[in-house]
Amino acid sequence: DIQMTQSPSSLSASVGDRVTITCRASQAISNSLAWYQQKPGKAPNLLLYTASRLEGGVPSRFSGSGSGTDYTLTIDSLQPEDFATYYCQQYSTTPLTFGQGTRLEIK
Amino acid sequence: EVQLLESGGGLVQPGGSLRLSCAGSGFTFSNYDMIWVRQAPGKGLEWVSLIRTRDGSAIYADSVKGRFTGSRDNSKNTLWLQMDSLRAEDTALYYCAKTGNNGWYFDYWGQGSLVSVSS
Numbered sequence: 001d002i003q004m005t006q007s008p009s010s011l012s013a014s015v016g017d018r019v020t021i022t023c024r025a026s027q028a029i030s031n032s033l034a035w036y037q038q039k040p041g042k043a044p045n046l047l048l049y050t051a052s053r054l055e056g057g058v059p060s061r062f063s064g065s066g067s068g069t070d071y072t073l074t075i076d077s078l079q080p081e082d083f084a085t086y087y088c089q090q091y092s093t094t095p096l097t098f099g100q101g102t103r104l105e106i107k
Numbered sequence: 108e109v110q111l112l113e114s115g116g117g118l119v120q121p122g123g124s125l126r127l128s129c130a131g132s133g134f135t136f137s138n139y140d141m142i143w144v145r146q147a148p149g150k151g152l153e154w155v156s157l158i159r160t161r162d163g164s165a166i167y168a169d170s171v172k173g174r175f176t177g178s179r180d181n182s183k184n185t186l187w188l189q190m191d192s193l194r195a196e197d198t199a200l201y202y203c204a205k206t207g208n209n210g211w212y213f214d215y216w217g218q219g220s221l222v223s224v225s226s
Contacts (some may be wrong), residue, residue, distance in 0.1 A: 032210055034207075034212035034213070036152075036213075038152075043202055043216035043217065043218060043219060044152065044202075044213070044216055045216075046207075046212065046213060046214045049207055049209065049210065049212045049214075050209060050210070053209075055214065087151065087152055089152070089154075089212060089213075091210045091211035091212050094157065094166050094211075095154060095166075095168050095169070096142070096154040096157070096211055097154065098151060098152040098153070098154065099151075100151050101151045101152075
């Protein structure tokens with residue numbers, strides 16, 4: 001199974017900051033990586049897929065990069081609505097696996 | 108508008124069974140593989156099962172293999188998850204989700220159906 005390790009597990013930031021969340025796979029996943037945002041009491045929302053392709057309707061302040069085993073989600077100029085939990089997910093092979101999540105909190 | 112509506116959750120005793128349903132609308136259901144993902148209270152996301160549209164075959168996480176059965180009826184735009192031999196650790200919010208056009212990521216999710224396993 002491919003293990004997905006996110007870091008940090010939690011992060012405090014201010015409105016307007018730029019933040020980066022990292023996801024490391026236990027083996028190469030050929031950019032088969034998605035990022036989701038989840039707010040309390042809500043279903044996850046797809047942000048990016050294929051590591052860097054922005055899902056329709058997602059603000060351009062969200063971006064993704066990476067290759068091989070290492071991937072990042074960057075949020076430029078944090079907005080109040082961005083404070084949530086973020087998950088990465090690999091879909092290179094089954095079992096499909098998620099990172100443990102990164103909780104982004106307001107400083 | 109794509110919609111996924113789960114139903115069938117509830118409280119069940121250990122060893123019992125439940126059947127979750129997921130009704131899809133607003134997209135061509137038969138064109139997409141569908142998945143179940145669960146989230147235990149206060150925990151992260153765990154993939155449970157993928158149900159292929161091509162032949163209705165299913166793949167499972169090891170944690171549910173042999174106990175859960177995923178199925179679908181494309182003529183009814185409906186997905187099911189039959190859960191047998193339930194354990195306390197199966198307690199979670201169960202989401203159905205639609206896979207994307209370019210791989211097994213999940214672009215639309217239902218609101219979730221809560222399954223509680225307790226005596």
